[in-house]
Amino acid sequence: MNDNDLTGMLDTMIIGGGQAGLAMGYYLNEQQRSFLILDANGRPGDAWRQRWDSLRVFTPAKYNGLPGVPFPADPLTFPTKDEVAGYLEGYAARFDLPVLNGVRIERLWREGDRYIAAANGRRWEARNAVVATGCTQEPKVPVFAAELAPSIVQLHSSEYRNPQQLQEGPVLVVGLGNSGAEIGIEVARTHPTTVAGKPGGEIPVKHGRTAARYFLPIVRFIELNVLTLGNPLGRIAAPKFKAHAEPLVRTKTKDLVAAGVRRVPRVAGVENGLPVLADGTRLEVANVIWCTGFKDDFSWIDPALLDDGALPRQERGVALDSPGLFFLGQEFMYAAFSATLPGVSRDARYLAGRIPASVSRESAASST
Template sequence: MAKRSNTKPAVRAEGQGIMSEHFDTVVIGGGQAGLAMGYHLSRLKRPFVILDDNARTGDSWRTRWDSLRLFTPARYDALPGSRFPAPPWSYPSREEFADYLSSYAQKYELPLRNNVRVTSLGHNGHRFAIEAGGRHFEADNVVVAAGWDRKPKVPAFAPDLNPAVHQLTAASYKSPKDLPAGPVLVVGAGNSGADIALELAATRKTYLSGRHPGEIPWPIDAVAARPLTLAVFFAFSHILTLNTPVGRRARPQILAHSGPLVRVKNRDLVRAGVERLPRTEGSKDGLPLLADGRALEVANVIWCTGFRPDLEWIHLPVFGPDGGPEQDRGVAKAQKGLYFLGGIFQQSLASSMVHGVGRDAAFIARHIAAAQSPIKIRPEGSAAPQ
């Protein structure tokens, strides 16, 4: 078991009675990316703290739709140093995965602070300055492991739909019983859209709009197909990467659309009665307008059109023309000591997946350790210098 560093944060006055805690490294976000980061920092005996805005570790999963199951089998749902406590080819529920994250943090004694929402990240000329609801932190290094999927993408024409059309996103949808009676249009045909459309088709007419992202063409848990599945997930981590020509070619398409369907297949949707439609491109007379010119009469629309990062609280010159942080394998190009973790295709297609984030975290942890002088770990119970 990796042991938490017993190095205590230095605390100093900031004037007018405001106290600031100083850490070697602050990890912002206590989801799977932040926990993987903590694991590797612990293994390298680097002092750190993880700040998470949820009341409990794993709560970001507990608030997603009720029937959510991970689209990858349990053998691919474990963080570094651990395994997922379920049959390897089963699909964990949101609650099971949330509880796993909680137990993981406890097992490795990761220094988590819950109910701490970071509202500002800057630099005071000496070290990073972090504001979090009246709390103040300073750090030599900061790993941003949160914010990648906080804001659902909703088309600009969504407000033009008739107010009678009930609109939700993949983040706000919970279950079919929460929708008014009548047909539903799911916009976005990736893994989330396919999952939600399949569930809704059992109780109402369901349409699925958007480009088919492709799919793994076999049941990934079928015994006979397991060698193929293993090869596919190997490709996600080791072939579809920024180090290979095929990975560099695939990345723009994956960022613009989504990765392939993994668990739900097109044939599953057809059998359930889900009707596939072209892209939804606008509104007409208060109804969703399809690319073929039809205005679709529906009572509900669920936008499964992805998420955009919520990084406006970072007040540092690290963003490129596309609005995203300029980084190389998570290392910020223009700000020493700043790192990003958990973004889609950060280094490989697996970077934002549970089984892939650990490798990126290990790289960043090694970079932090190499960039700084070694830190002596004092004997248990010794006092920290102030």
């Protein structure tokens, strides 16, 4: 759509059109609210299209649907990232959600009783604002990465697509979470490969249809209903969950060994343009893939709306000191699954019930 399709004062603007923003749009649509979804990507689902080519989600299709539309695949299979992208694009079209693509919001602030978002000289005003930009906003790379020799090809996992991007010679994959393990095995087919780091444990079953039928439902129940900020166990787990690598789900350490991947300690720095491990070993490599995760970036939000650490002051997504401001799709926002396809819909439904209605779709249309 174009930005003239919905003008006047909005009830709610949703910043971010991934699974979190679309789920929120579904619930606001049900309530006949006037809202607009603003997204930086060119099409719904592009955040998934931009991941590495061979990526499959770790949860079975039966858990990956947003409200109103089950995921269209065998329920015990694990969809590709392009299947997820296509599902999200079709979802937005099916419910005719007002998504304005190609808009990267540069500023968000509060002015009187409304929130104002600005991008490229344009601005949008709404009584309520939902920040649904997800938890993969800014690639996280150690500062010493800049000291690596210019001849070394460096990619973050968000930039990696396939081994054809790499030059000849050894590859160092930094980080042994799920992305590091899967990318490490893939590049080992064409390059000598080393993976640095320590995993955060492993799911103790083989990933596949049997796990999808019997084991993963248990994991889903725990991560949605036990590991939550609503109980002591979840509150204890949350900081550790955010600080450490996630357990390996599909690819295990034995798979790395079988693929000929060399495992080494964490990377501690750079010496003479080459990566140095925590044990002092210097590695001769031609390529480095940083599977070191992401960090939050709320620098575009007025600091007055954030805490002293430039992070949301919120409880279960509801801003504590800024009426009408909400956050959705953040890691462990309420539960361990809050940022994932299986978990985001519940949080969206919760927030939709707490957003004060001030402008209906009909009154917004009559103001144009």
